[in-house]
Amino acid sequence: MGLAVVILCGATWAKQAAVQGTASAHLSSEHLREYSNLAVEWMQEYLRIDTTNPPGNEMRAVAFYKKIFDQEGIENRTFEFAPGRGDLWARIPHTQSPGKSSSGKSSPGNSSEPAKRPIVLLNHMDVVTSDASHWKVPPFSGKIQDGYIWGRGAQDMKDEGLAQLIVMVMLKREKVALDRDVIFLAVADEEANGTGTDWFIKNQRDLLENAEFLINEGGENLLEDAKVKYVGVDVGEKTSYWLHVVAHGRPGHGSRPNVDSAPNRLVRALKRIQAYQTPLRVLPVVDEFLRDMAPYEPPERAAYYRDVNNAIEDKKFQEMVESDESLNFLLRDTISLTMLGGSQQTNVIPAEAWANLDVRILPGGDPKAVAETLRKIVNDPNITIEPLEPEFRVANYSGTDNSLFAAIRDVSGKYFPGTPVVPHITSGYTENQRYRPLGIIAYGFNPYTATDEEGNTEHGNDERIRVEEVRRGPRILFDVVAEVAGR
Ligand SMILES: [Zn+2]
CATH class of the missing domain: 3.30.70.360 (Alpha-Beta Plaits)
Incomplete structure (x- = not known):
C-alpha cells in the first residue's frame, strides 16, 4: 500500500525498557531481549528472499514462515494455488476455559465460557519491483548499515509480517492463555492483482473461522517537532x-x-x-x-x-x-x-x-x-x-466501538503517552476492504514508527527500517493482541 507516514519518537526507545501495564511487562527481560534479537535476525533473513511481484515467487516466503512455525510447534498449512505462488495460514488456538477454578471471572457452576471469535493477523509476502542501480545497498541484502536494516519490503510490509510472526512465537512460547484463536495469514500478490486473498477467501474461507477482528498494513503515526502527533489507525479505505x-x-x-x-x-x-x-x-x-x-x-x-x-x-x-x-x-x-x-x-x-x-x-x-x-x-x-471495469468494489469501513480499537488505544497510549489515537481513512488501497464484507472488523495498524523520509522509501529507493524499530515493534503488536485475545 502507499502513503503511510510513520514517524520516529526520539531515542528513548533504544533502551527497550518494559512498558508498565502491558502484557509484555510481565515477561522476563532475557526473554524480551531474545525476541528482539530473533526479530532482527529473521527480518534480515526475510528481506533476503526475493518476492518481487511480478512474478512474486511467494512460495519462497511461505517456506521461510513454515520452517519457523514447524520449529516452534505452531499449527500451519500452506497452499500453492499457482506454480511458485501461495498463501500460508497458521493458528494459535484459544485456551480451554479453566472453568470455576479460574481467577474468579466465571461464576461457580459455569464450567466453560465459549471462546470469542478469532483475530486475524494479515500480511502480504510480495514486494514491488526495485532497481538496484539506484540503491545504496542491494535491495535483497538484508544488510545492517547506519542503524538500519535495508531491503525491499522493509516498510511494505515484510516488517509487519515479521512482527506478526514474532507475536505468534511469543504467544506460543510464553503459553499466553487466550480466549480466542489468533490466526496468522500471509498472502501472495497484494501488490498486483490480489489473487492470494481472492483464492483464500474463495477456497479456504472456513479457516478464517468467522473471525471478529483483523490487523493488516496501514496506519499513519505522524510525528511533528520530535513528538508523535497522533497514532492513526486506518479504519477504512x-x-x-x-x-x-x-x-x-x-x-x-x-x-x-x-x-x-x-x-x-x-x-x-x-x-x-x-x-x-x-x-x-x-x-x-x-x-x-x-x-x-x-x-x-x-x-x-x-x-x-x-x-x-x-x-x-x-x-x-x-x-x-x-x-x-x-x-x-x-x-x-x-x-x-x-x-x-x-x-x-x-x-x-x-x-x-x-x-x-x-x-x-x-x-x-x-x-x-x-x-x-x-x-x-x-x-x-x-x-x-x-x-473502465465492469465490477465495482464497494468502499467500506469499520467502526471504533470495540475491544480491538480499545486495545490499540490503550497500548499506544502506554508506549506514546499523551498522543491521541485516532481513526483515519486512507486514500490508498489495502485488502481490508475484501475482508470487511465477511463480517470482520479490519484495521490498518502499524506497530512501527518511522521518520517521514523513512516512510517514503516504501515503493521507492533505499527502503529501510531502523534496527531499534524492529526490536520494539513486535512487542507493541504483542501487547495489542494479548489485550484483545488474552484471558
Ligand atoms: Zn503493502
Whole structure:
C-alpha cells in the first residue's frame, strides 16, 4: 500500500525498557531481549528472499514462515494455488476455559465460557519491483548499515509480517492463555492483482473461522517537532471507480480545423469536469478524527474541526478543503484526470478522443450517481462516460466501538503517552476492504514508527527500517493482541 507516514519518537526507545501495564511487562527481560534479537535476525533473513511481484515467487516466503512455525510447534498449512505462488495460514488456538477454578471471572457452576471469535493477523509476502542501480545497498541484502536494516519490503510490509510472526512465537512460547484463536495469514500478490486473498477467501474461507477482528498494513503515526502527533489507525479505505470518457466527432485533415472535432469536444468536457466540485460529505469516522485533532490545530481550523458538519456549509472552510490535499480526500469523492489520447498523427483530426479519470469514492458513496452527474455536467450527446471495469468494489469501513480499537488505544497510549489515537481513512488501497464484507472488523495498524523520509522509501529507493524499530515493534503488536485475545 502507499502513503503511510510513520514517524520516529526520539531515542528513548533504544533502551527497550518494559512498558508498565502491558502484557509484555510481565515477561522476563532475557526473554524480551531474545525476541528482539530473533526479530532482527529473521527480518534480515526475510528481506533476503526475493518476492518481487511480478512474478512474486511467494512460495519462497511461505517456506521461510513454515520452517519457523514447524520449529516452534505452531499449527500451519500452506497452499500453492499457482506454480511458485501461495498463501500460508497458521493458528494459535484459544485456551480451554479453566472453568470455576479460574481467577474468579466465571461464576461457580459455569464450567466453560465459549471462546470469542478469532483475530486475524494479515500480511502480504510480495514486494514491488526495485532497481538496484539506484540503491545504496542491494535491495535483497538484508544488510545492517547506519542503524538500519535495508531491503525491499522493509516498510511494505515484510516488517509487519515479521512482527506478526514474532507475536505468534511469543504467544506460543510464553503459553499466553487466550480466549480466542489468533490466526496468522500471509498472502501472495497484494501488490498486483490480489489473487492470494481472492483464492483464500474463495477456497479456504472456513479457516478464517468467522473471525471478529483483523490487523493488516496501514496506519499513519505522524510525528511533528520530535513528538508523535497522533497514532492513526486506518479504519477504512476509499475505493477506485475509473471512468473512460470518449468524445466522438467528424474526422478530417489537421489543416482544416473543425470546432466540433472529437478532441475539441473532449477538452470542453474535461474543462467542465475540472470546474466541478463533488459534494462534501462527513463520515462519522472522519468527524471523530477531526474532533480528536482539533486541539492540535490553530484556532480557526480547530473551530472548523470541532463542528465539521456545520463547517462544510461555510465558504471559507470549503476553500480551505480544496487547497489541502490531505483534508480534501477525507471529505469528498475525488476525480483526477490521469490519461489522455487522440490521434496517432499530428495532421489527422481523429474521429475519437478519450481520457481516463481516476475517481475515488468514499465509503457509502454511489458510483453510478457520480458517473450520471458527470454526464449531466458534460451535457454533450457525442460524449460517453463509462466505467473502465465492469465490477465495482464497494468502499467500506469499520467502526471504533470495540475491544480491538480499545486495545490499540490503550497500548499506544502506554508506549506514546499523551498522543491521541485516532481513526483515519486512507486514500490508498489495502485488502481490508475484501475482508470487511465477511463480517470482520479490519484495521490498518502499524506497530512501527518511522521518520517521514523513512516512510517514503516504501515503493521507492533505499527502503529501510531502523534496527531499534524492529526490536520494539513486535512487542507493541504483542501487547495489542494479548489485550484483545488474552484471558
Ligand atoms: Zn503493502
